[in-house]
Every structure is written in structure tokens, then in C-alpha cells.
Amino acid sequence: MNRSLRVSLTSLLIALSLIPALVVGTALGWSIFQRERAQVLRFERQISEQATDQITTYIAGAETELYTLIQDPDLHGTNALAREAVMREALLYRNTFDELALVDNLGAESSRVSRIGAAASADLHSHRTDAIFTEPMRLNKTYYLGFELSQLNGEPLLWMAVPTLDVPSGQPDGVLIAKVRMRQVFDRVTSLPFGPNSTVMVFDATGRLVAHPNLAVVINTTPPIPAADGVANGVLGEEVLQVRRLMNIGNLSLVIRAEQPLADADASMRDSLTTATLLFFVIAVVAAAFALIAVNRISRPIRILAAATQRISAGDTSSQVAVTRRDEIGALQRDFNQMVADLRAQRTAIDERTTDLQTSLDRQRDLLETVAQLSSPLLPVWDGVVVLPIVGHVDAQRGAALTTALVEGVAKRRSRVAILDITGLATVNTEVVQTLLHATQAIELLGTHAMLAGVSASFAQHIVANGVDLSGLESYRDLQSAAEQAITRLNGQR
Amino acid sequence: MLKRLRPLITLATLVLVIGLAACGSAPSTAQPTPGRFVIGMSQANNAEPWRAAMNAQIAAAALKHPELEVRFADAKQSNATQVADVERFIEAGVNLLIISPNEATPLTNVVARAYDKGIPVIVLDRKVNGAKYTMWIGADNKLIGRRAGAYAAQWCKVQGRDPCNVIELRGLEGSTPATERGDGFREGIATNPTVKIIASQNADWIGDKAIPLAVEMLKVNPKVDVVYAHNDPMAEGAINAFAQTKTDLSTTLIIGIDALPTPDGGIKSVIANRINVTYVYPTGGQEAIEWAVKILEQQAQPPKEVILDTLEVVPANAVELLKTFGGQ
Numbered sequence: 001m002n003r004s005l006r007v008s009l010t011s012l013l014i015a016l017s018l019i020p021a022l023v024v025g026t027a028l029g030w031s032i033f034q035r036e037r038a039q040v041l042r043f044e045r046q047i048s049e050q051a052t053d054q055i056t057t058y059i060a061g062a063e064t065e066l067y068t069l070i071q072d073p074d075l076h077g078t079n080a081l082a083r084e085a086v087m088r089e090a091l092l093y094r095n096t097f098d099e100l101a102l103v104d105n106l107g108a109e110s111s112r113v114s115r116i117g118a119a120a121s122a123d124l125h126s127h128r129t130d131a132i133f134t135e136p137m138r139l140n141k142t143y144y145l146g147f148e149l150s151q152l153n154g155e156p157l158l159w160m161a162v163p164t165l166d167v168p169s170g171q172p173d174g175v176l177i178a179k180v181r182m183r184q185v186f187d188r189v190t191s192l193p194f195g196p197n198s199t200v201m202v203f204d205a206t207g208r209l210v211a212h213p214n215l216a217v218v219i220n221t222t223p224p225i226p227a228a229d230g231v232a233n234g235v236l237g238e239e240v241l242q243v244r245r246l247m248n249i250g251n252l253s254l255v256i257r258a259e260q261p262l263a264d265a266d267a268s269m270r271d272s273l274t275t276a277t278l279l280f281f282v283i284a285v286v287a288a289a290f291a292l293i294a295v296n297r298i299s300r301p302i303r304i305l306a307a308a309t310q311r312i313s314a315g316d317t318s319s320q321v322a323v324t325r326r327d328e329i330g331a332l333q334r335d336f337n338q339m340v341a342d343l344r345a346q347r348t349a350i351d352e353r354t355t356d357l358q359t360s361l362d363r364q365r366d367l368l369e370t371v372a373q374l375s376s377p378l379l380p381v382w383d384g385v386v387v388l389p390i391v392g393h394v395d396a397q398r399g400a401a402l403t404t405a406l407v408e409g410v411a412k413r414r415s416r417v418a419i420l421d422i423t424g425l426a427t428v429n430t431e432v433v434q435t436l437l438h439a440t441q442a443i444e445l446l447g448t449h450a451m452l453a454g455v456s457a458s459f460a461q462h463i464v465a466n467g468v469d470l471s472g473l474e475s476y477r478d479l480q481s482a483a484e485q486a487i488t489r490l491n492g493q494r
Numbered sequence: 495m496l497k498r499l500r501p502l503i504t505l506a507t508l509v510l511v512i513g514l515a516a517c518g519s520a521p522s523t524a525q526p527t528p529g530r531f532v533i534g535m536s537q538a539n540n541a542e543p544w545r546a547a548m549n550a551q552i553a554a555a556a557l558k559h560p561e562l563e564v565r566f567a568d569a570k571q572s573n574a575t576q577v578a579d580v581e582r583f584i585e586a587g588v589n590l591l592i593i594s595p596n597e598a599t600p601l602t603n604v605v606a607r608a609y610d611k612g613i614p615v616i617v618l619d620r621k622v623n624g625a626k627y628t629m630w631i632g633a634d635n636k637l638i639g640r641r642a643g644a645y646a647a648q649w650c651k652v653q654g655r656d657p658c659n660v661i662e663l664r665g666l667e668g669s670t671p672a673t674e675r676g677d678g679f680r681e682g683i684a685t686n687p688t689v690k691i692i693a694s695q696n697a698d699w700i701g702d703k704a705i706p707l708a709v710e711m712l713k714v715n716p717k718v719d720v721v722y723a724h725n726d727p728m729a730e731g732a733i734n735a736f737a738q739t740k741t742d743l744s745t746t747l748i749i750g751i752d753a754l755p756t757p758d759g760g761i762k763s764v765i766a767n768r769i770n771v772t773y774v775y776p777t778g779g780q781e782a783i784e785w786a787v788k789i790l791e792q793q794a795q796p797p798k799e800v801i802l803d804t805l806e807v808v809p810a811n812a813v814e815l816l817k818t819f820g821g822q
Contacts (some may be wrong), residue, residue: 085690092691093680095667117693117714152710153695153703184668 006299013291014284021283025276036269037241041229043194044243044258051189051200051256052247058185059158059249062096062178063142066162070176075102076164080111080121087113098150098157099179102164105172107133114179116152127177135251136163136175144252147182147210156182156210158252186211189256196264201235203255209235210254225255234259241265301329305336317344376402378409384416385486387453387479391424399435406439410448417486418443421479423454428462440473449489451475453482531590531790533564533783534583538596538620539571544777547754548594548618551779554820559787564592573600580604584611589790592782594618602626614789618778620670629785629796631778635674636681638773638804642749643682645771645806646720649747650689653719658686660720661711662694663704663728672696675724675751689720697728704731705738712739718746726750726760729769751775753807755819764812774805774815 069075069090074082087100091113099114107128112119127133136143145159157179163172190200190213202211207222212235225244226232234240242259301324308319317340323333376398379387388406410418420436440450452475463470476482533556540546549566556564565588569576576596581604583591591608595601598621606626609615615627650658660683665672676694683689693711697704704723712718712735723729729750736743750772753760760772781800788794807815 088690088692092662092694095676095694115694116710119714152707155696181667187668 005302006295009295009299010288010291013294014287017287017291018280018284021280025280029273029276032269032272033266036266040195040241040260040265041243044198044229044241044260045245047192047194047198047200048243048245048256048258050192051202051258052245054189055185055202055254055256056247056249058182059160059180059252062158062180063160063162065090065094065096066142066160066176066178069100070162070164075176083111084113084118087111088118091115096181097178098155098181099177101127101177102174103127103133103161103177104174105137110174127175132159132161132177133175136161137172140172142250144250146206146252147204147208148179150179156186158182160252182211194258195260196267198258198260198264199235200256200258203257205253207255225257231262232259234261238262298329301325301333305332308336308340312340312343317347372401376405378405378413380413380415381419381483382487382490384414384490385419385483386410386413386415386417387419387421387483389421389424389479391426393426394432394435396431396435399431399438402435403439403442407442407446410443410446415448416490417449417451419451419453419479419482419486421453421482422459423456423479425454425456425459428456428459430466433463433466433468437468437470437473444472449474449486451482451486453477453479529561531562531786532586532588533562533590533592533786534567534580534586534588535564536567536569536576536579536583536591536593538569538576538594540568541570543754543756543759544752544775545594547756548777548779550820551777552592552783555780555783559783561791562783562786564783569596571596573597576601577604580608584608584613588613590614590616590786592616592618592786593622595620595622598622614786616782616785616789618782625798628789629798629800631781631785631800631802633776633778633802633804635671635775636678637801638751638775639675639678639680640682641678641773641804641806642675642722642751642771643679644685645682646679646722646747646749647683647686647689650719651686655719656688658689658719659715659717660689660691660722661708661715661718661732662691663708663721663723663732664694664696665724665728666698667696672699672724679722691722692718697723697731699725699728701727701731701734704728705734708732708735709738712736712741720747720749722749723751725752726754726763726769726772729760729772730763733768747771753805753815755816761807761812761816761819764807764809765816767809770808772807774807774819776802776804778802 069086072086074086077083083102087102091097091100092115097115099112101112102110104110106126107130108126109119109124112124132143132145140163142160142162145161148157148159149155150157159177159179161175161177164174164176165171166173186202189202190211192200199213200211201209201213203225204210207225209221209223221235223235224233226242229243230241231239232242234242239262240259241262242257244255244257247254247256301321304321308321311319319340320337321333323330323337325333377389379389381387386409388402388409390402394402406418406420409415420439422436425432436452440452443450450473452470452473455475455477462468474482474485476485535549535552537545537549540549552564553566556562565583565586567576567579567583569579573596576593577600580591580593580601584604584607591605591613593601593605593615595605595617602623605615605617605622606624609626609628615629617627617630617632619632621630621632646658646660650656662676662679664676680691683691692715695707695711697707704727708721708731718741721729721732723732729748733743733748735741736746748768748770750760750763750769753764753772753774755761760769763769764772778800781802785794785796785800789796805815
């Protein structure tokens, strides 16, 4: 019983302290979770914006270089060596392009120089039907064809072309095709740091991955691009937190994507939650300890009182409990002790009364026995003569006892004469007279002669007044004369 | 039941308290004894031969100063590891820090922290941002490139090559040494207009990568007079490409850079007559120890920058220089 009180109270106290901690902890954890994720996404957006800016700037720089280059009069001259020298200078002194090709208004290459060297005239080919020639000619502006990976060293190259202008007419008279070396800017972009294992990558318009920190992944892969920012499957298959951003330069469309594995994005949040959980357990342990102490403070005196009560109900009223407190429990302990003391006092009083009653009862019983013995004494006064003195009140019960004692005594002693001495008779009434008559008749039947002694005046009056017939009964004034007559009678018979 | 749990709860509390206390305990530190100096040397990547040579030169120079104890740390090309290495050195209370940074920006803060704590910091090779370091010792890549360019220009003139075609094997595009070695070379050859760079490719400092690129360049360009490689391994790669394409190497000038005194280094290649000329890219290891001694023992005020000069290694001086640099 008291064990369950302790358990239930302790559980209740622990629950009371833990439930708020749990609620607050969960709420805090949730808000940390939301904030951290939003923070990572914000970083990723900033990074993808930076990446967009860097790529835009780089490509714009390349475009400017090409427009500067087509201003060079040597490029439009007939001297192939001079043309190649201009192009070589652009290629080998500024490192932006991997290859430059000058194409005339019919689409035929007039010169082509790459970082490997100048192409022999036999190796020049025609671009007449290629979009890289027809589009800039038609639109009279920069045209971007797309990305390819260099067969020589795997560098990502952007194919672009600018129209060269026929100065008098202002119409395009050919194009300058360039393969822009994107590796430098892609390396910078993909290593933009924003967190552990974070990745920035670039997709082209066809969804092909063209820039990724891990070059082996880049080659001809077209991983799906998620529809929205947030949690999605990463390029390497694991769950990531990612943002993607579309960028356009002229007709060129790129998708910048920044992603970080969920495990790393959530790392700091996990740390916070671990700390919170640890704190929660500390609170739990402390709460349990305090709950135990508090419950013990309440339940221990109650258990002691209960044990004392049990002893009292078993009859031990000497039980007392120590008053250990000054609060309500202390009052309870004091009152309990007072109650036990009162109970003890009452019990003592009752015991004393019981003893007294028992004593008086015993005394009364002794007295009654004495009285009984004294009420019917049969005195043998002479050989064959007995005297029955009748003293005090005679009621029906005593009358019967007297008769019995007389009959039994006479029979036992074989008395020939029995004297009933009524000198001490307190009252005379019909009942008394009847008793005496019955007694004398009974002993007469046994052959014993009955005599009545000590007949008082009132007795005689009563007999006469009531017309009682005592003719068969010898009566004498006192016991002496009755006794003398009895002795005489016996002697005469002998 | 709870009464039986009480020892357990006490135990759990105890474990918790001890655990929390242990988290806060400080790592052991080895304070240097007076009269002796501990120098922490944080290397970006021991796996690179040039950086290994730097460590070796520091160790060799420190041997001459018995009062110095140099502790080396290898960041294995990781910025995070190098930051941790430097923090450990600060924690251990080193008297001076030498660092050859893996990258400038990520290491700027930790170097500044050491400097702000009063630890003299000597930065080698790559710089850090700002001015929170004691001194920088390094070589001038542009100067080396210029020397190589001037050598090529002179050689072409002497040989009477017109045009004098140069193919270039570059380091990693975008890296400062590649840019500077390339730009310096272009400045160097400007004095002789017959010298023309006709092809240029990035082999990213790696000899094996240089071979197919050089093969391709030799195929496209039948006449190659000079091969300029940004380092000796790429020059060796080009020499391999000549062999592969069965191109005559004897009339071609092969220029390399770095001139490490190691068995597979540039000085050996010059002695073996494979590379014609190479330039010492000094590690600054020996100079760093010399300056460290001046700073620690003579309280010298060092200059903010010490630019180390290069040495031209040609067959005439190669054997002697190999000895000077302790090679074999």
C-alpha cells in the first residue's frame, strides 16, 4: 500500500518535471531544425549566386576578348601567317581559349589555331550548315553552341562564335569561332566553400553535368535536376539539401546547383539535439532524485504512523511515534501520540472498574453462600431431637429450601422429634404459615414428630384470624419448653 | 523498487559529472625549456618532392643549431588539417612558427592568431593574406620565368633559329606559379622577336600528363626548337614524347624549373644531359632557419619580405650544385 504511494507519487513528480522539459525540448529542437535547414539553403543560394556571377563575368570577359580580337586588321588580311599570329597571341598569351577558328561568309575556315598549334590548310573544314556559323550570321550577335570536353585533356570547353563585321556594310562577313576554356572558372565555382562535403555543380541546357568537383562524375552524366529547392537525391545518390538556379547568357542556359549531404547539413543541428538530449537526461536524473527525496519526506512518517496504528489495533497502546517535523505531519504525529495516550488512559480506567466489579461480585457471592448456609440450619440438640430456627423473612423460595433442608436433615439423622423455632420470624403471612404446615406434614410422614416453638402473639392472632387449622401441631411459647417436652416425650417412649 | 535503483541513479549522476568534467579538461602541453627553442614547422603536403626537400633543408639547417628543436607537421594537402596543425603548435607554446601554407585564404586566420599571440611567424613560398605574420620568404616565379625566357632568347639568337618555335608545358591553370612562370617567360623572350610560342598546354605539373600533350604538339608542329616546361617532371615528360614520336631531340633546347637535388630531380637530369637548363626554385628552408635564429637569439627585426634568387643549372655547374644542395 505505502509502496504504491511512493511509486505513484515519485512517478508523478518525475513526470511533472520531465513533461515540460520534453515539450520545451521538442519545440526548441524543431525550431533549431527549421532554422538550420533554412540557413543551409540560404548559404547555398548565396553560393549559387556567386557562382552565377563568376561564370557570367568569365564568359563576358571571353566575349569581350573575342570582340577586341576581331577589331585587329591583321585578322581580316590575306596573310595567313599574320592571321595565325594574331590568333596565337590571343591563345597563348591570355589562356582564355583553347581554339580559335576564323570562318568566312561561306562558312569555310580560313585559319584555325589551337593551343596545340596551327592547323594545316588541308585540315581546315567548312561550317556552312553548322549552327555555330549560321546562327551568329543570321542574328548578327554572339552565339553559344554548348559544351564539349577536350579530347586531349578532358577540359570543359564552351563553343561560342561572334560575327565579324564587314566595315562598309555593317553586315557580318564571317564568324570567329572560339572554344572557351571553362576549367579555371569551373574549378573556382565548384570549390566555393560553404560547408563540409558541399558541392557546387553546373548543368548545361541538355541537363548534362559540365562542372563538378569530382571530374570523373562529369563525363557525360545527366542526373535528374529536382523541381524545387530542398531535400532531394544528390548526384551521387545520397540525400542532399540543395538549391538550383537557372542562369542565362545570351542564348546559353545553365543550371547552377549547390548541394550538401543531409548528414553534413544537419551536423550542427544534431550536435545541438545531442546536447539537449543529454541535458534532458541530467534533468531526469536530478528530478528523480528530488522526487525520491520529496516523496520519502511525505511517505516515511505516514508509513511509521501506519505501523504504529497497526500495533495499536493489535492491542499495544504503548506505541508512540517520534515527532520529527514542525508542519502538518508534525501536528499529525503529535495528535496521534495524544490520541494514543487518551486511549491508554481510558483503557486503564476501564480495567480498574472491571477489577472493582469483579471483587464486589466475588464478595457478594461469598455472602450469598453464607446466607444460604445460615438460612436453614438444622441443630441437633438432643439424641433424636433437632431444632430448625427460622429467622428473618421467609418467601416461597426460602420456604422450599427450609422444607428440603428439614426433610433431608430429619431423614438423615433419623430424628424422632423436630422443633421449628419461629421466634426470629420477621413477618407472618399466609405464605409463611403454609410453608410451616407443608414442612411439618412432610416430616410427620417420615414418622418424625413436629413441634412449633416461639409462637408469638402476632402469629397466634394471624392463625386465629385466618382460621388456619393447626390442631395436629404441638406449639409452645418458647424453645426451652418445647425442648423439655420433646425430651420428656422421648424418655417416655423408651 | 526505487530504493534499489538509488545506487544506480547515484552512479549515473557521477558518470555524467565526470564525463562533463573530462570534456573541459585541457590537452597536455609541452612547454619548451629556457635556453632552448621549439620551432613548429607546418608543411602543406610532404608528398610533393619540392616540399619534402624544404623539410629536409630545414632539418639540415637546424642541425647546426643544437638549441633548436623543430617539430614537423604534415597537412597532407588539407587546409583543415593545416589549421589544426598550427593550432596544436600554438597550444604547445612553440617559440616560432614556420608555415608553408596549402592555400592563402583558409590559413590566414590561424596564422594571424599565432602572430597575435606573440609567436613569430615565418611564411614560406605561398603567402597568406594581410600582414599578420613576421616575414615571408619565397622565390619569385616571374623572375625565374624571365631568366628562362632570356636564356631561350639568347640560345635562339646564338643558334640562328628563325623562327624559333617554343612549345610550353604549363602547370595547373589558375595557379599563381603557372601564371607567373608563363608570364615571366613571355617577358624574357620579348627581346628576341624570332622566338615564338606556337603551342601551350596545361599538364598540371605532372610528368605523365605532359607526355600525351607533348606528343600531340609534336605531331601538329613539325619544327620545335625549344621546350619550356614549368617544372622538371613535365620537361622529362616532353623528352619522353620526343622518344615516342621518334623526333630528334638533339637540336632542341629543353628548359625545366625547380632543380631538386633528388635522384629523380632536375639537377640529375641536367647531369644526364636530358634537360639542358633548369632553374633552382629555392625552398627557403635554410633561410627560414637562419632568420629564425636571428629572431629568437638576436631579437633581430626581419624584413617583411625576402625574395630568394634562383640559380641556373647547366651541365657546367650541375655536379657542383648537386653537391651544394646535399643531393647524391
